[in-house]
Amino acid sequence: MIEDGRKRVSTASPFEPVIGISRAVQAGRLIAVTGTAPLGPDGETIGVGDPAAQARRCLEIIREALEELGAELRHVYRTRTLLTRIQDWEIVGRVHGEFFRDIRPANTVMQVTRFIDPDWLVEFEADAILDDR
Secondary structure, eight states: OOTTSOEEEOOSOTHHHHHTOOSEEEETTEEEEEEEOOBOTTSOBSSTTOHHHHHHHHHHHHHHHHHHTTOOGGGEEEEEEEESSGGGHHHHHHHHHHHHTTTOOEEEEEEOSOOSSTTOOEEEEEEEEOOOO
């Protein structure tokens, strides 16, 4: 925790210290998880060429960041799916459904030109709010 009262989570992403970001930031009951790429613990891309494997890895990272802040996937109320190939929407959407089928957060799917690493096919963002449970 920093003196502003916010809690921050960092991961193995080599981009966090360079860009000056955190994987997730909690301010009160609100948690924002930044654009999350399919990186392994070694900072290397997982699932090159495989949008489902990349989506799964991104959502695993998001789940781990939330858990570090005492939250769970059930606290997520909004996700954003960013794709470099819009035709991957259904494959990636099915993976999203594996994690959020019963939670059903608001979601936006959009195509972007590219990510920092051209091997990344997908990134996710998530917003959560802690409840009193």
